[in-house]
Amino acid sequence: MPLADAQRRVSEVAEAVTFFLAVLAYLWFLVIPFPWPGLLILLAIALSWRRRSLTPKSLGLGWAEFRASGRCWWTVWTFSFSAFLILGNRSLFSSTAVTHGVVYFAWAAAQQVVYQSMTYLPLRDNLKSRATAAGIAAIAFSAMHVPNPVLVPATYVWGFASSLLFERCRSIWGLALLQLMLSSALFSIAPPELSRHFRIGPHYYAPLSP
Numbered sequence: 759m760p761l762a763d764a765q766r767r768v769s770e771v772a773e774a775v776t777f778f779l780a781v782l783a784y785l786w787f788l789v790i791p792f793p794w795p796g797l798l799i800l801l802a803i804a805l806s807w808r809r810r811s812l813t814p815k816s817l818g819l820g821w822a823e824f825r826a827s828g829r830c831w832w833t834v835w836t837f838s839f840s841a842f843l844i845l846g847n848r849s850l851f852s853s854t855a856v857t858h859g860v861v862y863f864a865w866a867a868a869q870q871v872v873y874q875s876m877t878y879l880p881l882r883d884n885l886k887s888r889a890t891a892a893g894i895a896a897i898a899f900s901a902m903h904v905p906n907p908v909l910v911p912a913t914y915v916w917g918f919a920s921s922l923l924f925e926r927c928r929s930i931w932g933l934a935l936l937q938l939m940l941s942s943a944l945f946s947i948a949p950p951e952l953s954r955h956f957r958i959g960p961h962y963y964a965p966l967s968p
Contacts, residue, residue: 770883777802830926877898909958
């Protein structure tokens with residue numbers, strides 16, 4: 759392997775690791791007392807995308823890919839939509855649920871585009887096995903949700919699965935919609951005393967509203 763190529767690989771993996779540690783530190787030590795440093799993380803993401811010449815299509819933001827995900831992921835779509843309808847029951851059709859759903863969809867899309875571009879893709883491009891890259895990326899994704907005992911295992915499974923789905927069809931919108939449905943189903947069945955409204959980091963230990 760040429761020296762320049764090896765250095766590029768090390769640099770990209772190091773960037774992914776550094777990004778993971780920065781976000782983890784922000785979630786645990788800064789997000790509550792000092793939320794504004796999060797803007798530095800957003801700036802770092804934008805600079806990384808520009809340096810790597812990532813386009814909306816390569817990031818997974820194309821509408822053609824979103825439409826194609828219905829065909830590529832049809833089994834996952836069927837399972838997720840069924841769980842969403844069965845477990846959500848009539849509460850799905852309230853105005854509050856729709857509003858929360860729209861907000862969470864936007865959050866899930868942002869979460870997925872950052873996760874796939876800053877964690878999974880750098881590992882996939884520089885490791886021999888895509889399954890290994892997906893597994894390591896999923897560990898990082900899961901660690902972001904510590905100490906929630908419901909979300910830690912759930913996000914590991916979803917992080918691994920979403921990376922492999924992204925390989926088959928690069929659609930952030932599709933992943934966000936799947937995440938919305940699966941999260942809603944999980945929220946419906948998870949014990950509240952454990953899920954604690956899906957809080958993570960130090961927020962998990964804050965008292966719940968009556």
